[in-house]
Amino acid sequence: MTTTSALERTTWDGRLDRWSDRLNPIVVKEVRQALRGKFFQWTFWATISLASLVIVIQLLSAGAGGIVDGRKLFGVLFGCLVVAVHGLVPLWAYFSMSSEWEEGTYDLLVLSNLRPWRIVTGKLFAAGVQAMLYYTAFLPFLAFAFAAGGIDALSVAFVFSASLVFSLLSSVIALDASTLARQRLWRMILLVGLFAILSVGCWASGFAAYTILTEPALFVSSEFWLAVGAMLTIGLTLGAFAACLATARISHPEENVSTPSRVVALLAVLGLIGWLAFARTKTSTDTPVVACILSATGFPCLFLLSVVWTTEADTLSRRVAAQVPTRVPALLVAPFLPGGGRGVLFSFLLHLLLACGVYGSVSGLPPASVGWLPGPDGATGFAFALAAYSAIYLFIPGAIVSRAQYAGPRARLVARLVILGVLAFGMAVPTLILGLSGSDFEHSFRHPFTPVEGARIFLEQSVEPAQRATYVGGLALFVIVGLFANAPRIVRAVTEVREAAGRRRAQRLASGNTTEPPLHAAPQP
Amino acid sequence: MVSPYALEVRGLTKRFGSFVAVNGVSFQVRPGEIVGFIGPNGAGKTTTMRMCATLEMPDEGDVLIEGRSALEDPRAARRRIGFMPDSYGVYPSTTIREYLDFFARAYGLRGETRGRTVGEVIEFTKLDGLEEKLVSVLSKGMKQRLCLAKTLLHDPSVLILDEPAAGLDPRGRVELRELVKALGQLGKAVLVSSHILTELAEMCTSVVIIERGELRATGSVDEVTRRSRKRAAVFVRFLSADAPQIERALLECPGVTSVRPERGGFLFDCSGSQEELAVILQRLVDSDLRPVEFAAREANLEELFLSLTEGKVQ
């Protein structure tokens, strides 16, 4: 080798090295291991062989009949691809995370400087790289089918992008599932559950892809894009939550793992409201319907998340206390910091925000043209009723169980189960009593303890205004009772933040301008 | 506030359910000090070390790394700690160089520094020439060295090594001992647990003895010996093979409280005064047991361990 070429090589290597420095190390490691591992090799070649077989069979049958049906061929090939990128790749992600525990490499990994979120995103990107490998490998086959005609390029581009997003979403959910349990038995059960979910996902996405490919007319309808927007919002939120939860489970227990999920929830609620406002610009008559659908899905999700936030350990961990912002007022910061009392405050504000958002986006719209469809008033009442039910079922039992102080993980689990149990009892027991006392099936569900009845009261136009007013009064009263029951906790929670910030300010004054020690001294050995 | 200690453990307590695995353990390690962490199986060594390494949360107490609480800032602590667990796995289909390169990246080493550091730790742990070997096929000894190399990548100031010598052959152990000593000379604080006490005695500057989660003794080997055993141990060997008779005779001697067989002879303990030894020796010579060896023992870690712990496995 001549000196110049050697020199070129070293500069080239150096450049590559510097470039790879910016990459998440997990991506490099995972992709390398995947490419060398049996799981990927086997499944990759198996799917490629399957796709080749499909082409060969099509060609053979076309040899007899004359022409290849491009649309059908494309659909079948895309089906193979869907199984790979929506089924196999997420499964690989699940195994790659769980192998850290199974192989005993987890401890060394978390001790390194890699932050937990980088571990999760690294594994997610590695899954993305694998999905891209599959897309690339399928390109020639799909190009062949495309050349046979019958499909337009826009549908293909759309289906490909949607499929990549769905693949990443499935992978992040798989990663989340893999951090749920560390015992082998639970992992097996989780794997079975995940397998079922991924199978349904593959089937649904395959079906959706087929519909889109065969009905290009969809692209011009505004409903289609509204639905796409809604699904993207839900998908992104779901993915962000899965990533937050997975990150939280592999973080040091003293670290703040609650704030990210609270921020994501806030962004999701803002996203929903924004999307609702956008929907209003497209369709004024359907907006209240859309608002009702959003409330019916949004509030139960908020309820479930709030169960977690409101049952966190009440006191700040030392790590979080040492990080409390000192410049922002405590009342502003407190809702975002971990702790059950702060969780109550945060979930109350978030419920209020979503309900007000619904009100804002439907107010001033004309009443519903069709009698049984909800108008703007119906949608607003529905949203506030759901928010009130959610808050009541959260805050009243929550205030009682919070006396247990949520000492350990087990106490917290019990508190969560109690809150969910109270909701289940509140809905089921009166129904049972009404059912046993001879009410008909429909009426046995009509009791004021269930959100279903509250929703009906506000949606049905035939309901007497007086009855509606009774509900408004009753719900408001119980929400206030719930807030009062939690008031000492909330005050304590905010005071704790203010005191922690004060301590930090005092410390900073006392020590002058302290600087952190350097992260990395020169290596010695 | 600058702490004189690289690692300071304060009243560490860990419960698993109602079972107390570690109970109020406190000790300190200075830079350059090599501290042996000793205790019978199930004493709580691994649990304590994992708490020091921020992998396990203590129920009470604190761990200070260079004066800063590891609970208040676990990330800063993790940057200063090198932890070698007693059991760990390696990534399959990865070579030694790739493995170390991955961890160097994970520790935030960039560009040339990374390449140089990986080269240095490979050389330091004598893994050179094996860089392209797959880690999954390494022998136990090589794996231990690889893990040590990984532990040194980010130049930690506190090293916590949980039974690094387990499973090593005699040469491997000697080499490991030299490596640990060299690390101590580089100014690192080393906490090392082991069951091979002669090993520890040769490299440790001091010891921490723990049993059933509780601290039994801390200090330099000599100090602990002096404090824990005011009595002397004496080794005797006889031509006679009648063990029961020998034990009986020894126990009848003035000041002797315990006798146990050891390496072809017997070890008994007494107050250690010269007068008393003379009387005992005289008695044995006069008996028909025919003593051939009689030597007061230098205290060693093994005896210390046995005398301080009760051998109860929990």
Ligand SMILES: Nc1ncnc2c1ncn2[C@@H]1O[C@H](COP(=O)(O)OP(=O)(O)OP(=O)(O)O)[C@@H](O)[C@H]1O
């Ligand atoms: N995760 C756990 N759950 C329950 N008990 C545990 C757990 N980890 C450790 N223990 C118990 O704590 C005690 C101390 O264990 P530890 O592993 O710290 O002992 P050790 O001194 O390292 O023992 P060895 O010399 O055998 O390695 C043991 O009785 C063990 O059974």
Ligand SMILES: [Mg+2]
């Ligand atoms: Mg151990």
